[in-house]
Amino acid sequence: MYLDTIAAIATAPGEGGVGIVRLSGPDALGAGLAIFRAGRTLRRLDSGDVESHRMLYGSIVDPESRAVVDEVLLVWMQSPRSYTREDVVEIHCHGGHVPVRSILNLCLKAGARLAEPGEFTLRAFLNGRIDLSQAEAVAGVVTAQTGRSLDLAISELRGRMTERLRPARDALVETMAFLDAAADFPDDEIPSLDIDAALERVAATLGPIVASARTGLLYREGIQIAIVGRPNVGKSSLLNALVGQERAIVTEIAGTTRDVVSETINLGGIPATLLDTAGITETVDVVEAIGVERSRHALSTSALVVVVLDGSEPLTDGDRQVLALIDERLDPGSVVCVVNKTDQPRSLEDELGLAHAVPVIELSTVSGAGLDQLVETLHAVAVDQSDSASRPALVTSRQLDALRRADESIHSALAAREAGVPLDLLAVDVRTALYAVGEITGEHVSEAVLDEIFSRFCIGK
Ligand SMILES: Nc1nc2c(ncn2[C@@H]2O[C@H](COP(=O)(O)OP(=O)(O)OP(=O)(O)O)[C@@H](O)[C@H]2O)c(=O)[nH]1
Numbered sequence: 001m002y003l004d005t006i007a008a009i010a011t012a013p014g015e016g017g018v019g020i021v022r023l024s025g026p027d028a029l030g031a032g033l034a035i036f037r038a039g040r041t042l043r044r045l046d047s048g049d050v051e052s053h054r055m056l057y058g059s060i061v062d063p064e065s066r067a068v069v070d071e072v073l074l075v076w077m078q079s080p081r082s083y084t085r086e087d088v089v090e091i092h093c094h095g096g097h098v099p100v101r102s103i104l105n106l107c108l109k110a111g112a113r114l115a116e117p118g119e120f121t122l123r124a125f126l127n128g129r130i131d132l133s134q135a136e137a138v139a140g141v142v143t144a145q146t147g148r149s150l151d152l153a154i155s156e157l158r159g160r161m162t163e164r165l166r167p168a169r170d171a172l173v174e175t176m177a178f179l180d181a182a183a184d185f186p187d188d189e190i191p192s193l194d195i196d197a198a199l200e201r202v203a204a205t206l207g208p209i210v211a212s213a214r215t216g217l218l219y220r221e222g223i224q225i226a227i228v229g230r231p232n233v234g235k236s237s238l239l240n241a242l243v244g245q246e247r248a249i250v251t252e253i254a255g256t257t258r259d260v261v262s263e264t265i266n267l268g269g270i271p272a273t274l275l276d277t278a279g280i281t282e283t284v285d286v287v288e289a290i291g292v293e294r295s296r297h298a299l300s301t302s303a304l305v306v307v308v309l310d311g312s313e314p315l316t317d318g319d320r321q322v323l324a325l326i327d328e329r330l331d332p333g334s335v336v337c338v339v340n341k342t343d344q345p346r347s348l349e350d351e352l353g354l355a356h357a358v359p360v361i362e363l364s365t366v367s368g369a370g371l372d373q374l375v376e377t378l379h380a381v382a383v384d385q386s387d388s389a390s391r392p393a394l395v396t397s398r399q400l401d402a403l404r405r406a407d408e409s410i411h412s413a414l415a416a417r418e419a420g421v422p423l424d425l426l427a428v429d430v431r432t433a434l435y436a437v438g439e440i441t442g443e444h445v446s447e448a449v450l451d452e453i454f455s456r457f458c459i460g461k
């Protein structure tokens, strides 16, 4: 347990119905009571007067000036039955910048120290109340961008990932123990272990988790989708139609969009960042040329690309250039083709001459026909890309990285078994896998990684 007591504003900045100042540590109650006066008579309380997990009505009073700062509710949550497992005091005051700030200042004067970002959650982790994947899920709950992300974050908060990893972890620990014993006491009789079966068990547990983690990452961190095409095909109109407001400028002049315009939408629960780009064309205009360069960059860095064609005109050289770019640099699973302006008579050829089959959606940004189908297709392609039909597991990229390493090490161990590699060499892979699994649950994790994780939290969480 830590010896100092921390304090922070737990609610979001700005005005709200209530604001909460939170204290955690051995002196949380002492500091809280130093500035709290109970009831309408402003009676000073001793710690003996206070019951855990019970709301008290009263006021916060500045001990120096005796001025009443705000009318509040105070609750003490006695260790270990609290968020951090330490003594926690929460002061619920009127929401608004001034009361919460003043109360926080009084807490600091009463002996508490301002909390670092994520420090409450860090203490919950270090005191063993939650594991690391749960701590990261707290950040996921706080920063969830769609309702679906929030659902996933909450189930992760209940410790689903650690639970799912347990069979793999147990089998790895068992195998490691066996390998260590075999190395240390080569001549002794040690209980034998079916190593292959144990390794298979690990692989069978990790495989589906890695797959569902990829989908989870999609729901949590979202996907970037570039809208590309030659000038004037209706890229900006498409962005506006998908966003539902006039975000980008639309005119009948080719070359209207000069810079990348981005906007995030909720794509069936996936936070999707749409990039409207400048029409790709050969140009001598300096500004336009920079815009085209940015379009190419967006095209190459986005996970998904929507190529827009104008259905009311035959294919132009400009279209062919764009289609060639698509053909050369992206895997076919990441492209959706849009034939726009279906409210006009069709002049575009049926045969687009793409090297790979890609979904083609006909729509009109003017009438709105076909837009729903595009949204469905984009969602399906995005999920398909992460190649998992199972329920997504919410992970951070750090966790996904550790999962992948564990998975790779196990497959390398299985291959080594098949090749008849000696047992002591196998230990390297097994240890790597065990370590990687421990990085997710927080059993093996360096101080630097912890700092990195918790610094991403807001103060007060
Ligand atoms: N009839 C019809 N016109 C459309 C449709 N979508 C866009 N347009 C028109 O096509 C023209 C170009 O639209 P934009 O959205 O600016 O095209 P863009 O691809 O962003 O063009 P640049 O920014 O120049 O590359 C405008 O006059 C739009 O009104 C559609 O579905 N039907």
Ligand SMILES: [Mg+2]
Pocket: 235, 236, 237, 248, 249, 250, 256, 257, 276, 277, 278, 279
């Ligand atoms: Mg445009």
